[in-house]
Amino acid sequence: MPTSSVESTQRPAAHLEVRDFTAGYGRIPIVSSINLDVGEGEVVAIVGPNGAGKSTLLKAIVGVIPSLGGSIRLRGDIVTNLSTDDLVRRGIGYVPQSHDVFDTLTVEENMRIGGYLLAKPEAEARMARILDTFPTLRPLIRRIAHKLSGGERKLVAIARVMMLQPSLYVLDEPTSNLSVELAHKLLTDYVRRIASTGAAVLLVEQKAKAALEVSNWAYLMVAGAISMSSPAAMLLADESIAHRFLGKVTAGSSSAPPGGTGPDSTLPEAPAV
Amino acid sequence: MSSAFQFYVTTLLIYAGVDILAAWGLNLQFGTAGLLSFAFIVFQAAGAYTAGVLALGPQTDNGGYQHYIGGYALPFPIPILAAMAVGAVIAVPIGLIALRRLRSDYQAVALLVVSIIASSIATNETELFNGAAGISLVPHPLADQFGGDLLTYQWFYVGFTAAVCLVAYLIVHRVTHSPLGRAFRAMRDNEQAASALAKDITGLRLLAFAIGGALGALSGAILVLFIGTWAPSAWLYPETFVLLAAIIVGGTNNSLGTVVGVLLVPIGFAEGSRFLPEIGHPGLIDAGQWIAIGLMLLIFLWFRPQGILPERKHRYANDGRLVTVLDELAGWLRRSLALIQRSSR
Amino acid sequence: MPYLLGPSIGFGLVTASILALAAVGFTMQFGVTNILNLAYGEVMATSGFVALIVNRAGLSIWFGMAAAAVFGAALSYLLNRVIFIPFARRGTKLFGMVIVTIAVGLILENSILAITGPNFFSYIVPQESTYSVGFLILTTSQIVLMGLATLAMIAVHSLLRLTRLGMAMRATASDASLARGCGIRTERIVDAGWLISGAMCGIAGVALFINTTSFTSATANSFLVVIVAAAILGGVGQPYGAMLGALVIGLTSEIAAAFLNPAYKNVVAFVILVVVLLLRPQGILAQIAVQREIAR
Numbered sequence: 036m037p038t039s040s041v042e043s044t045q046r047p048a049a050h051l052e053v054r055d056f057t058a059g060y061g062r063i064p065i066v067s068s069i070n071l072d073v074g075e076g077e078v079v080a081i082v083g084p085n086g087a088g089k090s091t092l093l094k095a096i097v098g099v100i101p102s103l104g105g106s107i108r109l110r111g112d113i114v115t116n117l118s119t120d121d122l123v124r125r126g127i128g129y130v131p132q133s134h135d136v137f138d139t140l141t142v143e144e145n146m147r148i149g150g151y152l153l154a155k156p157e158a159e160a161r162m163a164r165i166l167d168t169f170p171t172l173r174p175l176i177r178r179i180a181h182k183l184s185g186g187e188r189k190l191v192a193i194a195r196v197m198m199l200q201p202s203l204y205v206l207d208e209p210t211s212n213l214s215v216e217l218a219h220k221l222l223t224d225y226v227r228r229i230a231s232t233g234a235a236v237l238l239v240e241q242k243a244k245a246a247l248e249v250s251n252w253a254y255l256m257v258a259g260a261i262s263m264s265s266p267a268a269m270l271l272a273d274e275s276i277a278h279r280f281l282g283k284v285t286a287g288s289s290s291a292p293p294g295g296t297g298p299d300s301t302l303p304e305a306p307a308v
Numbered sequence: 309m310s311s312a313f314q315f316y317v318t319t320l321l322i323y324a325g326v327d328i329l330a331a332w333g334l335n336l337q338f339g340t341a342g343l344l345s346f347a348f349i350v351f352q353a354a355g356a357y358t359a360g361v362l363a364l365g366p367q368t369d370n371g372g373y374q375h376y377i378g379g380y381a382l383p384f385p386i387p388i389l390a391a392m393a394v395g396a397v398i399a400v401p402i403g404l405i406a407l408r409r410l411r412s413d414y415q416a417v418a419l420l421v422v423s424i425i426a427s428s429i430a431t432n433e434t435e436l437f438n439g440a441a442g443i444s445l446v447p448h449p450l451a452d453q454f455g456g457d458l459l460t461y462q463w464f465y466v467g468f469t470a471a472v473c474l475v476a477y478l479i480v481h482r483v484t485h486s487p488l489g490r491a492f493r494a495m496r497d498n499e500q501a502a503s504a505l506a507k508d509i510t511g512l513r514l515l516a517f518a519i520g521g522a523l524g525a526l527s528g529a530i531l532v533l534f535i536g537t538w539a540p541s542a543w544l545y546p547e548t549f550v551l552l553a554a555i556i557v558g559g560t561n562n563s564l565g566t567v568v569g570v571l572l573v574p575i576g577f578a579e580g581s582r583f584l585p586e587i588g589h590p591g592l593i594d595a596g597q598w599i600a601i602g603l604m605l606l607i608f609l610w611f612r613p614q615g616i617l618p619e620r621k622h623r624y625a626n627d628g629r630l631v632t633v634l635d636e637l638a639g640w641l642r643r644s645l646a647l648i649q650r651s652s653r
Numbered sequence: 654m655p656y657l658l659g660p661s662i663g664f665g666l667v668t669a670s671i672l673a674l675a676a677v678g679f680t681m682q683f684g685v686t687n688i689l690n691l692a693y694g695e696v697m698a699t700s701g702f703v704a705l706i707v708n709r710a711g712l713s714i715w716f717g718m719a720a721a722a723v724f725g726a727a728l729s730y731l732l733n734r735v736i737f738i739p740f741a742r743r744g745t746k747l748f749g750m751v752i753v754t755i756a757v758g759l760i761l762e763n764s765i766l767a768i769t770g771p772n773f774f775s776y777i778v779p780q781e782s783t784y785s786v787g788f789l790i791l792t793t794s795q796i797v798l799m800g801l802a803t804l805a806m807i808a809v810h811s812l813l814r815l816t817r818l819g820m821a822m823r824a825t826a827s828d829a830s831l832a833r834g835c836g837i838r839t840e841r842i843v844d845a846g847w848l849i850s851g852a853m854c855g856i857a858g859v860a861l862f863i864n865t866t867s868f869t870s871a872t873a874n875s876f877l878v879v880i881v882a883a884a885i886l887g888g889v890g891q892p893y894g895a896m897l898g899a900l901v902i903g904l905t906s907e908i909a910a911a912f913l914n915p916a917y918k919n920v921v922a923f924v925i926l927v928v929v930l931l932l933r934p935q936g937i938l939a940q941i942a943v944q945r946e947i948a949r
């Protein structure tokens with residue numbers, strides 16, 4: 036499938052540039068020849084069916100798995116194959132799809148570790164501010180993380196990453212397990228707000244419609260390759276594309292909700308948050 | 309050949325046979341079924357004690373200088389068969405303690421502890437098997453048929469050990485090439501898939517443990533009836549490690565590889581150098597052997613973890629299709645389980 | 654029978670102290686790196702013999718202990734860097750790693766044996782006086798050992814709870830990959846873990862040898878299983894669990910030795926362990942038994 040892109044739309048200066056990038060597990064490539072940009076202050080969504088390689092791509096970008104070829108630039112500096120901790124020190128904040136909190140530690144400890152690179156008073160101040168943003172976390176602060184509900188876990192994971200105020204958020208399905216309202220709020224409110232402070236967001240989402248609504252740009256990923264790159268609004272508007280790539284065609288693997296029905300119908304029951 | 313040399317050779321051959329039997333038993337547990345059986349030497353010990361006290365006459369013999377249970381002076385081959393039965397039976401409690409769903413390294417440690425407890429009990433409960441001194445003067449089976457011709461008897465025992473090895477090989481071959489063997493390997497390679505195929509994974513583990521245990525006990529019985537003595541110092545837990553080293557060096561889950569490993573590791577230096585003159589302080593040669601075994605293991609695990617003779621992949625020339633299907637099934641199950649796990653997170 | 658109970662509680666507390674020093678170090682190695690290091694007993698032994706050299710050179714055994722701590726730390730660090738990490742990178746799995754550590758242990762123990770021969774050694778310890786503390790009667794060195802263990806436990810607690818390094822260690826122990834995602838250089842944290850636990854291992858080796866009065870190259874190894882028992886009892890990887898496990902096993906084994914057969918001192922410990930493995934395989938304090946990968 037040839038990559039179709041819309042050249043007319045002007046994009047901001049690139050914060051993250053991924054070029055001709057290949058990655059996988061062991062020596063077997065799962066994603067290959069990936070070209071992808073995230074501009075300053077942009078929210079960029081990657082959507083695609085289960086198993087397309089979205090998580091694999093994110094893991095390789097943040098250095099959890101080694102790359103097999105190609106390059107990554109962060110604000111112009113080549114950062115290909117830097118280790119995760121180096122990338123974090125350069126301003127990337129990553130929330131994995133699973134294993135996203137320190138299971139054996141409390142919520143408070145999770146957040147403190149999130150602020151590991153900060154001086155203590157600074158960390159305390161940010162923690163207080165983040166708890167104001169997510170008041171639902173306050174009563175849970177002494178709870179061991181593996182005793183949290185799925186939605187609470189995700190919030191802790193996001194809160195932890197916010198501690199360092201990264202300049203690029205890499206979020207792998209941040210709304211999975213969140214209640215409808217919270218998912219909506221997270222995407223429309225927090226994600227947009229993060230972007231408005233000048234930070235960039237790279238987002239993988241199953242709730243394609245909701246994600247596209249808050250994104251500036253979108254990439255459609257199918258079978259390990261980017262098969263479409265366009266403004267998010269355009270992908271959202273194109274019923275047939277949304278239908279084909281996010282719905283019926285890949286019905287074999289339980290897939291994202293089709294564009295037409297909206298996200299709500301397939302959301303899990305709201306956890307108590 | 310001088311008769312001294314013949315004694316040397318026959319003794320070595322019998323030790324080799326005993327170690328091969330034991331290593332096959334351990335290989336069935338470790339190589340085929342993937343159980344890190346650090347208590348293996350306990351099976352050998354159980355076999356040796358059982359055969360010993362059944363072959364010995366009553367405690368009061370020889371002035372009653374040793375204490376042990378049993379003492380029925382049972383004729384050959386009953387002590388050997390009983391030893392095998394005991395080896396298989398004690399596998400059950402040992403397996404139930406150690407083989408429940410623990411991490412593989414926990415299992416190893418739990419079994420190590422079992423080995424040490426067993427040895428400590430045998431040492432301290434002197435009424436059982438004469439404590440630290442161990443049992444001795446175990447009669448040689450059928451020795452009266454040879455009318456005191458010790459050399460001929462040595463050769464006879466070599467032949468007997470070889471015959472037992474042959475039978476054991478046929479049994480091991482039969483087991484590993486049966487559906488049961490396949491289930492063992494499936495369990496070793498992927499426990500989740502195996503538990504989907506054969507529901508009772510604990511039963512499968514216990515079975516592997518019992519068959520291997522019977523072989524280990526057999527080796528102990530043959531050894532004790534030959535050397536006539538058996539004491540706790542003969543089965544300290546590092547002995548298991550020697551057999552493990554033989555298996556890893558020779559080739560895990562390859563019966564022939566195990567033979568090669570035994571000839572190299574325990575026979576090559578542990579037994580072989582018993583006949584060397586002592587140099588330096590007492591224990592120096594021993595220490596050197598252990599260092600060499602440790603180094604050899606590290607070297608093999610690094611450069612050739614599959615061993616000298618690797619596990620054969622195409623072992624079913626005539627029904628190879630069946631295995632592929634099974635492997636595919638296991639792979640498919642693995643993938644779908646991973647998918648289910650991921651989506652349930 | 655208080656005339657038996659008193660001394661056995663005293664012995665129990667001393668054993669528990671030594672055990673706590675050893676088991677906390679052992680469990681820390683497991684917690685931070687996920688390796689069950691069965692060469693731990695031999696690192697104790699080699700460190701103990703380093704202290705013997707220092708002691709024989711005319712210095713106090715407490716200097717010897719300091720030297721052993723440094724040596725234990727260095728040796729543990731090197732073992733991890735030179736042997737364990739390369740094997741882990743090569744894909745050696747959990748139980749493959751157990752075999753590697755045993756091989757290393759065999760090499761260490763028998764290297765000592767080759768040098769020292771199967772002889773008994775003892776440290777030169779200054780003239781002991783005895784003190785009666787309540788119903789306990791203790792010697793100087795026993796009191797020092799108990800004090801030392803208490804201090805070490807407080808130090809470990811402060812390290813883990815109050816320092817940045819401790820926080821990073823707990824994060825690495827919990828999930829190394831996620832810890833890197835918080836900017837923690839886990840490789841250095843793992844190094845620090847081996848250095849600290851190695852130092853404890855060295856101190857524990859000397860403590861054990863002081864307490865047994867005469868020792869051989871094999872003394873520490875026979876103690877290893879008791880250490881492992883204490884660590885597993887508390888839930889491997891849990892420093893507080895190891896302290897509790899040490900106390901339980903130290904006391905019960907000495908009391909059992911006094912009232913039953915002294916030879917069964919360790920068997921009682923193992924029986925407790927077997928019961929724990931049967932009833933609660935993850936140990937008494939463990940929150941969850943996690944299947945993790947070897948951290949580097």
Ligand SMILES: Nc1ncnc2c1ncn2[C@@H]1O[C@H](COP(=O)(O)OP(=O)(O)OP(=O)(O)O)[C@@H](O)[C@H]1O
Nearest residue numbers: 060065083084085086087088089090091092132241
């Ligand atoms: N650790 C791993 N080792 C080997 N293969 C893996 C591993 N993780 C994922 N894969 C495989 O890589 C492919 C892509 O997986 P990935 O997790 O990137 O998909 P995804 O697009 O994120 O899917 P989802 O929407 O379900 O999260 C899948 O076929 C998966 O089975």
Ligand SMILES: [Mg+2]
Nearest residue numbers: 089090091132
């Ligand atoms: Mg994914």
